[in-house]
Amino acid sequence: MSPLRPALSAFYLRRPRPKEVRKLCCPNCGEAIEVSQKAFSARCPRCTHPLSIKDFDLEQAIDGELSTMGQVRLGPECRMTGNIHCAQFTNQGQFRGKAVVYGPIEIEGHSLTKGELIGHSLLVRPGARMLAKVSVGPKASQARDCPPVQAKLTNVPLHPPPLKPTLRLRESPVAG
Numbered sequence: 001m002s003p004l005r006p007a008l009s010a011f012y013l014r015r016p017r018p019k020e021v022r023k024l025c026c027p028n029c030g031e032a033i034e035v036s037q038k039a040f041s042a043r044c045p046r047c048t049h050p051l052s053i054k055d056f057d058l059e060q061a062i063d064g065e066l067s068t069m070g071q072v073r074l075g076p077e078c079r080m081t082g083n084i085h086c087a088q089f090t091n092q093g094q095f096r097g098k099a100v101v102y103g104p105i106e107i108e109g110h111s112l113t114k115g116e117l118i119g120h121s122l123l124v125r126p127g128a129r130m131l132a133k134v135s136v137g138p139k140a141s142q143a144r145d146c147p148p149v150q151a152k153l154t155n156v157p158l159h160p161p162p163l164k165p166t167l168r169l170r171e172s173p174v175a176g
Contacts, residue, residue, distance in 0.1 A: 024051065024069055024087050025102040025120070030139075053087075069102070076110070089119070105136075 020037035028049035035042045035053065042051045051069045059075040064082045066072060071088040074080055078093035089101045092108040099105065101119035109127030118135045 022053070022087075023103070024053070026051070027069070027085070027102055058093075074111075 021034045022037050022039070024033045024035060024042075025031070026033055026044040026047060026049055029044060029047040031044055031046040033042065033044060033051075039053055041053060043049065044051065053070045054068050055070040055072075056066060056068065057073045057075060058078045058080060060077065061079040062082075063080070065084075066080075066082070067085040069087045071090070072084055072086040073090045074093040074095055076092045080094070081096045083097050084095075084099040084101070086099075086101055088103045088105075089099050090106040090108065091111045091113055094112040096114045098116040099118065101117070103119065104121045104123065105117055105119040107113055107122070107124045107128045107130060109125040111128050113128070113130045113132050116133045116135075118140050120136070120138060120140065122134060122136045124130060
Protein backbone atom coordinates (compact mmCIF):
# COMPACT_ATOMS: atom_id res chain seq x y z
CA MET A 1 0.00 0.00 0.00
CA SER A 2 1.21 3.43 -0.83
CA PRO A 3 1.35 6.16 1.83
CA LEU A 4 -1.28 8.15 -0.12
CA ARG A 5 -4.07 5.59 0.47
CA PRO A 6 -5.00 6.77 4.01
CA ALA A 7 -5.04 10.39 2.84
CA LEU A 8 -7.72 9.59 0.24
CA SER A 9 -10.19 8.71 3.00
CA ALA A 10 -10.37 12.43 3.88
CA PHE A 11 -12.37 12.98 0.68
CA TYR A 12 -15.13 10.61 1.81
CA LEU A 13 -16.10 12.17 5.12
CA ARG A 14 -19.61 11.73 6.46
CA ARG A 15 -21.85 14.74 6.27
CA PRO A 16 -22.42 16.40 9.64
CA ARG A 17 -25.78 15.39 11.12
CA PRO A 18 -28.11 18.30 11.94
CA LYS A 19 -29.00 18.83 15.60
CA GLU A 20 -32.73 19.21 14.96
CA VAL A 21 -34.03 16.61 12.51
CA ARG A 22 -37.39 15.91 10.93
CA LYS A 23 -38.23 12.32 10.06
CA LEU A 24 -39.94 11.88 6.69
CA CYS A 25 -40.95 9.02 4.47
CA CYS A 26 -40.38 9.27 0.70
CA PRO A 27 -43.79 9.12 -1.02
CA ASN A 28 -42.17 7.56 -4.10
CA CYS A 29 -40.24 4.59 -2.64
CA GLY A 30 -41.11 4.54 1.09
CA GLU A 31 -37.52 5.15 2.29
CA ALA A 32 -37.19 6.69 5.79
CA ILE A 33 -35.36 10.03 5.56
CA GLU A 34 -33.99 12.41 8.19
CA VAL A 35 -33.60 16.05 7.15
CA SER A 36 -32.81 19.23 9.02
CA GLN A 37 -35.74 20.96 10.70
CA LYS A 38 -34.79 24.10 8.71
CA ALA A 39 -34.70 22.43 5.28
CA PHE A 40 -37.05 23.65 2.52
CA SER A 41 -36.26 20.82 0.08
CA ALA A 42 -34.44 17.49 -0.05
CA ARG A 43 -33.87 14.48 -2.28
CA CYS A 44 -34.50 10.89 -1.36
CA PRO A 45 -31.11 9.15 -1.08
CA ARG A 46 -32.60 5.93 -2.46
CA CYS A 47 -34.63 7.04 -5.51
CA THR A 48 -33.46 10.72 -5.83
CA HIS A 49 -37.10 11.89 -5.85
CA PRO A 50 -37.25 15.66 -5.06
CA LEU A 51 -39.19 16.60 -1.90
CA SER A 52 -40.46 20.08 -1.13
CA ILE A 53 -40.75 20.63 2.61
CA LYS A 54 -42.91 23.57 3.67
CA ASP A 55 -45.11 23.88 6.74
CA PHE A 56 -48.59 25.40 6.55
CA ASP A 57 -50.70 26.86 9.39
CA LEU A 58 -54.19 27.53 8.07
CA GLU A 59 -56.50 29.83 10.05
CA GLN A 60 -59.35 30.59 7.60
CA ALA A 61 -62.04 28.79 5.61
CA ILE A 62 -60.44 27.34 2.48
CA ASP A 63 -61.38 25.02 -0.39
CA GLY A 64 -58.80 23.26 -2.51
CA GLU A 65 -55.85 20.92 -2.49
CA LEU A 66 -52.69 21.13 -0.41
CA SER A 67 -49.58 19.11 -1.24
CA THR A 68 -46.30 19.28 0.72
CA MET A 69 -43.86 17.05 2.59
CA GLY A 70 -44.03 19.42 5.56
CA GLN A 71 -46.51 19.78 8.40
CA VAL A 72 -50.08 21.00 7.90
CA ARG A 73 -51.98 22.44 10.86
CA LEU A 74 -55.60 23.52 10.63
CA GLY A 75 -56.26 26.11 13.33
CA PRO A 76 -59.40 26.28 15.50
CA GLU A 77 -61.14 28.74 13.13
CA CYS A 78 -60.17 26.91 9.92
CA ARG A 79 -62.73 25.08 7.81
CA MET A 80 -61.06 23.20 4.95
CA THR A 81 -62.74 21.22 2.20
CA GLY A 82 -60.47 19.34 -0.21
CA ASN A 83 -57.49 17.00 -0.36
CA ILE A 84 -54.26 17.06 1.63
CA HIS A 85 -50.99 15.23 0.90
CA CYS A 86 -48.41 15.92 3.61
CA ALA A 87 -45.89 14.48 6.07
CA GLN A 88 -47.78 15.39 9.26
CA PHE A 89 -51.38 16.58 9.74
CA THR A 90 -52.94 18.23 12.79
CA ASN A 91 -56.62 19.19 12.79
CA GLN A 92 -57.91 21.69 15.36
CA GLY A 93 -60.76 23.01 13.19
CA GLN A 94 -63.00 21.41 10.58
CA PHE A 95 -61.79 19.20 7.73
CA ARG A 96 -63.84 17.57 4.99
CA GLY A 97 -62.03 15.58 2.34
CA LYS A 98 -59.19 13.11 1.88
CA ALA A 99 -55.87 13.33 3.72
CA VAL A 100 -52.93 11.16 2.64
CA VAL A 101 -50.32 11.60 5.36
CA TYR A 102 -46.84 10.02 5.27
CA GLY A 103 -46.50 10.35 9.05
CA PRO A 104 -48.73 10.93 12.10
CA ILE A 105 -52.28 12.32 12.05
CA GLU A 106 -53.49 14.25 15.12
CA ILE A 107 -57.15 15.11 15.66
CA GLU A 108 -57.45 17.62 18.50
CA GLY A 109 -60.44 18.05 20.85
CA HIS A 110 -63.38 20.16 19.56
CA SER A 111 -62.43 19.47 15.93
CA LEU A 112 -64.57 17.92 13.20
CA THR A 113 -63.15 15.52 10.62
CA LYS A 114 -65.19 14.01 7.77
CA GLY A 115 -63.93 12.02 4.79
CA GLU A 116 -60.96 9.69 4.45
CA LEU A 117 -57.72 9.60 6.45
CA ILE A 118 -54.68 7.54 5.41
CA GLY A 119 -51.51 7.65 7.51
CA HIS A 120 -48.87 5.93 9.63
CA SER A 121 -50.48 6.65 13.00
CA LEU A 122 -53.61 8.32 14.38
CA LEU A 123 -54.06 10.23 17.63
CA VAL A 124 -57.61 11.31 18.50
CA ARG A 125 -57.94 13.57 21.52
CA PRO A 126 -61.05 13.48 23.77
CA GLY A 127 -63.83 15.71 22.45
CA ALA A 128 -62.94 15.29 18.78
CA ARG A 129 -65.71 14.43 16.33
CA MET A 130 -64.87 12.07 13.48
CA LEU A 131 -66.88 10.54 10.68
CA ALA A 132 -64.19 9.12 8.41
CA LYS A 133 -62.83 6.05 6.72
CA VAL A 134 -59.43 5.52 8.32
CA SER A 135 -56.47 3.46 7.08
CA VAL A 136 -53.57 3.42 9.53
CA GLY A 137 -50.31 1.51 9.41
CA PRO A 138 -46.71 1.69 8.22
CA LYS A 139 -47.65 0.92 4.61
CA ALA A 140 -51.07 2.59 4.53
CA SER A 141 -49.88 5.85 2.98
CA GLN A 142 -48.00 4.04 0.23
CA ALA A 143 -51.25 3.93 -1.78
CA ARG A 144 -49.49 6.86 -3.56
CA ASP A 145 -52.29 8.01 -5.79
CA CYS A 146 -50.68 11.46 -6.08
CA PRO A 147 -47.23 11.80 -4.49
CA PRO A 148 -46.34 15.43 -3.73
CA VAL A 149 -43.35 16.88 -5.53
CA GLN A 150 -43.76 20.60 -4.87
CA ALA A 151 -45.47 22.39 -2.02
CA LYS A 152 -48.58 23.93 -3.47
CA LEU A 153 -51.92 25.23 -2.35
CA THR A 154 -54.63 25.51 -4.99
CA ASN A 155 -58.02 27.24 -5.01
CA VAL A 156 -57.18 29.66 -2.19
CA PRO A 157 -59.91 32.03 -0.97
CA LEU A 158 -60.43 35.46 -2.53
CA HIS A 159 -57.68 37.99 -1.76
CA PRO A 160 -55.29 35.69 0.13
CA PRO A 161 -52.03 36.97 1.60
CA PRO A 162 -48.85 36.02 -0.33
CA LEU A 163 -47.86 32.37 0.00
CA LYS A 164 -45.10 31.87 2.56
CA PRO A 165 -43.47 28.73 4.02
CA THR A 166 -45.73 29.20 7.05
CA LEU A 167 -49.10 30.38 5.81
CA ARG A 168 -51.48 32.07 8.23
CA LEU A 169 -54.83 32.94 6.70
CA ARG A 170 -57.15 35.10 8.81
CA GLU A 171 -60.53 36.59 8.04
CA SER A 172 -60.52 40.37 7.92
CA PRO A 173 -63.00 42.12 10.25
CA VAL A 174 -66.11 43.35 8.49
CA ALA A 175 -66.84 47.03 9.00
CA GLY A 176 -70.47 47.76 9.36
